[in-house]
Amino acid sequence: MTANDVDDVFAVLNLNLGEYFAPEVIRFFLAQWPDGQFVAESLTGQVVGALCGSKLAGNRASVSLLAVDSSVRGMGAGTSLMASLRRACMMNGIGTIQLEVRTTNENAIRFYKRLGFSVSEFLPSFYNDGGDGYRMVSATFSSGVSPS
Ligand SMILES: CC(C)(COP(=O)(O)OP(=O)(O)OC[C@H]1O[C@@H](n2cnc3c(N)ncnc32)[C@H](O)[C@@H]1OP(=O)(O)O)[C@@H](O)C(=O)NCCC(=O)NCCS
Numbered sequence: 694m695t696a697n698d699v700d701d702v703f704a705v706l707n708l709n710l711g712e713y714f715a716p717e718v719i720r721f722f723l724a725q726w727p728d729g730q731f732v733a734e735s736l737t738g739q740v741v742g743a744l745c746g747s748k749l750a751g752n753r754a755s756v757s758l759l760a761v762d763s764s765v766r767g768m769g770a771g772t773s774l775m776a777s778l779r780r781a782c783m784m785n786g787i788g789t790i791q792l793e794v795r796t797t798n799e800n801a802i803r804f805y806k807r808l809g810f811s812v813s814e815f816l817p818s819f820y821n822d823g824g825d826g827y828r829m830v831s832a833t834f835s836s837g838v839s840p841s
Pocket of ligand 1: 696709710752759760762763766767768769770771772793794795798800801803804805807
């Protein structure tokens with residue numbers, strides 16, 4: 694992801710996540726860890742997915758925002774974005790990746806489990822609307838997903 698992608702990332706995230714994120718949020722992620730932000734592009738160069746990662750204390754990183762446009766889901770873009778983050782973590786010596794997901798988001802939970810994540814914590818009323826969440830974690834080096 695580069696600064697030129699911010700408007701497109703803004704559009705993809707806000708069309709495909711149930712919450713609003715201002716462009717400033719994306720610029721913040723880009724500034725704090727440029728190598729931990731990724732876009733997925735169609736063959737014609739259109740941004741169809743994005744992942745914003747964060748470095749956390751304790752040798753961890755998080756998947757802060759992830760969405761793939763509904764028109765291209767199930768074609769591997771999400772898996773590829775996650776593999777890119779995993780590679781960035783490896784290059785930064787980060788041993789654990791974590792994320793939070795709504796307990797009702799069964800599609801995403803199945804997706805993350807397939808990528809080697811497991812639920813580590815139940816987070817009651819984690820979301821602004823009172824929705825519950827799960828924290829899921831994976832060791833950077835232990836997934837079956839190739840970082841290539
Ligand atoms: C979760 C998400 C990022 C996955 O992205 P993706 O590009 O569809 O991921 P992939 O194609 O690599 O894998 C998708 C999985 O769904 C399957 N699938 C097949 N057809 C599909 C379709 N039409 N739509 C969604 N998934 C489909 C894939 O085979 C794969 O299998 P899995 O369930 O065993 O993991 C995407 O569904 C998404 O953006 N969802 C809405 C936003 C969201 O929930 N974000 C996560 C918040 S924590």
